Amino acid sequence: NAGVTQTPKFQVLKTGQSMTLQCAQDMNHNSMYWYRQDPGMGLRLIYYSASEGTTDKGEVPNGYNVSRLNKREFSLRLESAAPSQTSVYFCASSEVPTGTGNTIYFGEGSWLTVV
C-alpha cells in the first residue's frame, strides 16, 4: 500500500550542485504535484502535471525543472542549488486535477538542505 513514494528522504547539497527528487505513485492518478513547505509559509506549489505529457508552473517555479516521465513518475530537478531552496519538498497526486472530490495524497516528504 505504497501510495506516493519520494526519494531521497534527506539530502544535503552544496551551493551550485544539482540533484533530482524522484516521485512515483501507484494509485493510477492522472495528476501529480510538487510542493515546498517552509516555516510560516505553508505549502507552495512549484510545478504540477495535470495529466501525462503535460507540465505547468505553479507559484514558485524559478530554479526548478520537472519531468513527467510516465503516468506514475514525476521528478523535480534543481539545476544549481541555492541556500534559498533549503526546504521540505512534498510530491502529491490526485485522480483528476479539477472539480469536486479532488483529494490530493502526499508523499512523506524530502528534507533538503543547501549549504
Added chain:
Amino acid sequence: QKEVEQNSGPLSVPEGAIASLNCTYSDRGSQSFFWYRQYSGKSPELIMSIYSNGDKEDGRFTAQLNKASQYVSLLIRDSQPSDSATYLCAVQYGNKLVFGAGTILRVKS
C-alpha cells in the same frame, strides 16, 4: 494572487473542549475547500472537504463554509491531546490547490 489566510496560532485548548480553526480566502469563484492535518515531521493528511454552504459533520469534526463571507472553519469537539498538530486550510483554484500557512493547535491534558 490567490490567497488563503489562517491565524498561525498556537491555539491552546484544554482536553475535552471545542477547538475552532478559521480560514479566509480571496477568490469568490472557489468551489472546493479542504482541511488537512499535519503532525510535526509528517506529511499533510486530508480530514475534511466541503463544497456547499453550511455545515458538514464527520465524527468529532465539523467543517463550516460561508461563501458570501469567503470563510471556512473547522470545529473539533471533545479535543484530545492527539489532535495537537498543524491544521492547513486549502482552497481549489482551477487546477491548483492553494494552502494557507496553517494554524498550530495544542490540546492540553
